[in-house]
Amino acid sequence: MWIDSAEVSETPQFHHDIKVHHLMCMELIQFVTRVSVLLPEIEAVRPGCSGTEALCRLNNEIDKVKTLNQHCSESSKLYLAFTGDTILSRCKKSRNMFEKSLNQVQNMVPVSLASEISQLIAELRGAIFSVHPSEEEAGKVIKELLHRYVNTTDSAEEYAFEAIQVAMWKLHITSLKALSIEKRSIKEMMDRVGEGETTKRRILSIFLKLLNKHGKSIVTEQIHKEDSYPFYNQCEVNSIRDVNLAVLK
Structure with a gap:
């Protein structure tokens, strides 16, 4: 692609x-x-x-x-x-x-x-190859987000925060370090994009724009949620995340 x-x-x-x-x-x-x-x-x-x-x-x-x-x-x-x-x-x-x-x-x-x-x-x-369910879900959310941007619908910006939040959680971009690594990876990819790859550059630009706009608040919210349950083990924290994601769908 x-x-x-x-x-x-x-x-x-x-x-x-x-x-x-x-x-x-x-x-x-x-x-x-x-x-x-x-x-x-x-x-x-x-x-x-x-x-x-x-x-x-x-x-x-x-x-x-x-x-x-x-x-x-x-x-x-x-x-x-x-x-x-x-x-x-x-x-x-x-x-x-x-x-x-x-x-x-x-x-x-x-x-x-x-x-x-x-x-x-x-x-x-x-051998059977398949996309991991979490990564597949993140991909679907991202594709829907980009579809709305491409078609310049009024709902694109309204949907953006929810979409990027779900994608970040699904892809484990849940710390400030992970967010920084992701933004750096996008910038490095943009540096390698050829002059004729305008569509790819636009996609990467949208990702970077959304992370700059919403990334820190999403990560901070996630960290706060985990800190709010100090006596829960990791499995219980993951269950809470799943419930939150189900509400967003």
Whole structure:
């Protein structure tokens, strides 16, 4: 949708603190690790022209997963929730590419190695990727908010506070530090936006504007609520949050 590989460096690392879509990214990373272990053994067999092409695709897909991992580590949480469907599609595409390429080389290697590849293919086929419910809800709220802004409805500003509050809670932007990190991430993304990406720049600008306007008061309210229940454990505090969110819906 609006994810550009230029947003991340050309040599992404594996171990970043993934902000949003953590479960999907980590499951994909586990498959990358498994594939990476098998690659030297497959290469040693010298599987021929078609096998070499499959190996190239596997290596390229590994790089794409690393890029996606870094994107989900460095980008704005609000933006990642907004583009959740795209992240989901990317994860499924990588899974399918790994499966297709491994299936192509499976019959070109010794039986023992083919057995390992077959097991990995079966696990890839059984892998299910989905957006976490909280992140999905945040994405829906953000999309509705942006829809109102794009259509310049009178209710956009009235809806803005409620929407950004729900999104922040769902994405755990509930401290002044987390708010500062989120605003910095948005600014860094804006610095990387290309001249022709006007829609993306506008979206990021709206996020930053709303956080500057409402972010501190929302975080302060959240902190005050938690301080008001000193004898509650964390599960009870989370239950109170859920009740508050249900009232807002």
